[in-house]
Amino acid sequence: MLIKNAPDIRSSEITPKSIYLRRREFIQASAAALVGAGFGSLTGDALAQARTKLAGIKKGSPFNTTEKVNPFEHVASYNNFYEFGTGKDEPAVNARNFKTTPWTIEVEGLVAKPAKYALEDFIKPSVLEERIYRMRCVEAWSMVIPWVGIPLADVIKRVQPNGKAQFVEFLSLHDVGRMPFQRTDVLEWPYREGLRLDEANHPLTILAVGVFDEILPPQNGAPIRLVVPWKYGFKGGKSIVKMRFVERQPVNTWQKMAPQEYGFYANVNPQVDHPRWSQARERRLPEAANRTPTLMFNGYGDQVASLYTGLDLRKNY
C-alpha cells in the first residue's frame, strides 16, 4: 500500500498568526469591500446580526417627528451600553450573542398586582406602536430613531400602583456571565433609572422592544428598554428586568456616579450646561459639527413643560 505520511505542517505555516489574530478585522474589511461605498467596516458587526421583523405595528403616531431618520447602521453601531464596553462601537460586537429569551420582568413595590411576567405576556395586552423620536444624548449628539414599543402608561394601568407610589425605578439586568463588562466597576451594577409617576404615565414615554420594525438589536437594549424622548439618552434604561414602584425619589446610576454632572430629571435643557461642555447645540449625526440648536425638552416642550411648572430646572437638572 502506498500511504504517505502527510508532511508535518506547522499551524503557523498555514495562516500567519498575525493575520489569524486579526481575522475579525479581516472579515469586516472583506464585508466592507463587498458593500462598497456604504457604511464601512466599523459597522460590520452590527450588520452581521440576524434581524427579525415585528408584526402588527400601529403607525402614524401624532408624536412622530418628520425629521430625517438616521439609518439602521447608525442606530445599531453607535451605542452607550457600558455593560458591553465603554467604547461606542463595543456593544455591537460584545452583545452580539446576548441571549434574551426567556426574559422575565418583575413588577414590585407599591402596586396592587406585583408579579413576574414572561416578556411576551408583559407586552401582549398592548398594541405595538411606532414612535419616531429625537434622541438627544447628554454628550451633545443626537439621532432620530423609529422605535417600536408600548406606552408605559398601559403597563402602569394594569399593575395598579396604590396612592403612595410616587416614582418608578427601572433595574437593568445584572448578570456578569452575559454582560461581560459588569466584571469592571466602571459603573455600579445593575444600571438603575427612575421616573416620577407622572413622567412615567406621560403618553410620550414608551417601553421599546424594537427599532425599524424589527426586534431590538442587543446593543440597543434588547429585549426591552425605556425611551423618554424629552430627557437625555441615559435615562433610557436598557435590558430591563425589574420595575419597582416606590414612594421616594430613586437614585439613578449616573447621578450616583457623578451627582454634579448628572441629575435625576436629566431633562434636555440648552440653558443648563454640562460642567464639561455646552448643551446649547448638538451634533445631529452624522453631522460632524455642533450646528443644530438644542431645544428645550428636546423639542417636546408643548407636551411636557407643564409637568415641571414651579420646579427650578437649574437645580433639578
Added chain:
Amino acid sequence: MKPIVVLKAVAFAAALLPAAALVYGYYTNDLTANPGDYITDQTGTWTLAMLVISLTVTPLRRITKWNELIKLRRMLGLFAFFYGTLHMLTWAWLFNLFDPTLMVEDVTKRPFITVGMATFLILLSLAVTSNRAAIRKLGRKWQTLHRLVYLAAIGGVVHFWWLVKADISEPQRWAVAVSVLLGFRVWWAWRTRPLPRS
C-alpha cells in the same frame, strides 16, 4: 544608506498613517456614526502618542547607546505638534464653529479645555523654536525652554483624564507611560550626578 536614515524615513511614513486613515475614512464614509467625536478622539490620541514616542528617544538612546537616534526627536516632536494642531482646529471648528466668544468661554469655563489649550501653546512654542536658527539664537536657554515638553506630556494626560465620563482606564495607561518616561530621566540624572569630591 545609513540605518538611521532608513529608520527616519520609515518613522516619517508611519507617523503620517493616522492622518491618512482619517482622510481615507472621510472618503469611504467610515468615520463612525459620529465623525466629529471620532476625529477629535483620534487626533487627540495621536498627539499624546507622538509626545510619548518622542519622549522615548532619549531613554532608548541611553540604553542602546545608539546616539544617532537623537536625529528622530525633532521630527517626532513636530508630529505631536501636527496632530495637536489638527486636534485644536477640530475643537475650534466642529465644537465651536470658529466663534471666538464660544472658544473663549470654553477655555475659561472648562478646566480640561484650559489644560488642553495650555498644552497646545507649549507645543506651538516648541515647534516654532525647533529650527537651527532658533537653537543657535537661544543658546543655553533653548534646552530649558524645550524641557517644557515634560509639562506638555503631563498636560496631555490631565486633559484626557478630566474629559472622560467614567472609564479612566485609557488615560491611566497614558499616565503610566508618561510616569515611566519621566521617571527614567529622574533616575538617569541621579545616576549620573556629579559625585562630591572627597
